[in-house]
Amino acid sequence: MSGAVEKTVTLKDRQMTYLQEMADKHGLADASKALRCLIDFSISNAAEESRIFTEIRCNDC
Template structure:
């Protein structure tokens, strides 16, 4: 992976479980690959930025 660096990201247990579930479901190497896929999708869909980042989704209220 070109230019990749190890990073620390704070996630809730259910978020990590979701990433692992998506990795397993889609044959990805691991949960970090699933997270990179989500980030790459967001980057490549700039028109959806507002919907992705400003729509309030309170899953922990």
């Protein structure tokens, strides 16, 4: 992948499990690819930015 930069991201266990499940379900290489897909979706859907980032979701409360 051109321009790729390796970074560390801190996730909760359930978040990592979700990413791995989505990778498996959709035939992606790994959980990292699933995360990149989510990021790319967010970037390409600027109209949804507010809904993605300002709606309060408290899954761990």
